[in-house]
Amino acid sequence: MAILASDFLTRPYNDETLEYDYDTHQYYMTLDASFNNTGIDLVELWQGEENAQFYLKLISNVLYTVILRFKDEKYREKTLYYLSHSKKARKALIKLIVDTVHYNHSGGGFMTAYQTGINLHEMKSLRIEPEQFVSPIANEIMKNNGLETRYFRQDFIVEYDTMGVEW
């Protein structure tokens, strides 16, 4: 069984918006697309193109981790395959990355995920909930695009080689 033909991408592809890394099996947004979609100049914010690109990769890492969190570990590879070979998932990832750039820029962004929440001075800790790693809008985008499900809505198997092309 396979992903529905109307939704299937034979191979993840690069365009002006997203680039695909075959080692990590993740999409990353390009700097130009980030600026065009958000209006936020990351190069200026992070003082360099390399830093800005590294920041966009970090956003993708966090987003993929959040999406993988909803599925059991036995579906990890299947989830990465689906995110790489589904047109719908690709569009959802673009929306999610754009939203997360806004979320970070507005304050209280995903860097919250790296906060321990422990205040030694006042001897108390603040629990950081996984839902706060991304914005509430991003949570809704994931829900509406079927990325928050515990199981897949389609039956498919992971094809490491599609029509002679390796994943």
Added chain:
Amino acid sequence: MSFIPMESNPYVTWGNSMNEMFLDLLNPFGYFQNLAVQVVSPLIPSYSEPLSDQPDYELSDFLVWGKPFEEYLNDGEDSFLYPLYYALTELAKIRVRWELVGHERIWKQLVSLYACHYLELHLQILKDEANRLSLNPYEKDKDYKYVMEVGGEVQDDFKMTHFGRMFWFIYKPYGQFSHWGINY
């Protein structure tokens, strides 16, 4: 005593008169006690119509009652729930006996509700939020027991789901004394 048999049971057996009952007492395994004569005519007409063949059951019949599952079955045989739906409806057609129900729409309702009940339970198993069926650590906070409480009493079996309750309310007179085992 003589009588005219009905179309639905056109047989005459012995054992109605006092003399015949006396013979029965003497020899219960005798020839006359095991003899049945089929009467061709006259017969009292049967008032019930003969039962038609079991009707066909389609996905569209299921979706009348199983609307919540429509999006998981709208890809036809490619849907991830389709094999389970098909298996459940095939089992439902065996367990919800056409010969007992006899009415097409009621029978289709019962078959659908039976399948919906088990589909609902299977979705809970698939979600497995507590990681019971996973090598990941067990999450007690998310171990939602699938129970239904009515009046403080926990319901079990078919009463665990809304579909099951609807099904059992109608089918209980037929099914409550059946052995829901291998052959049924």
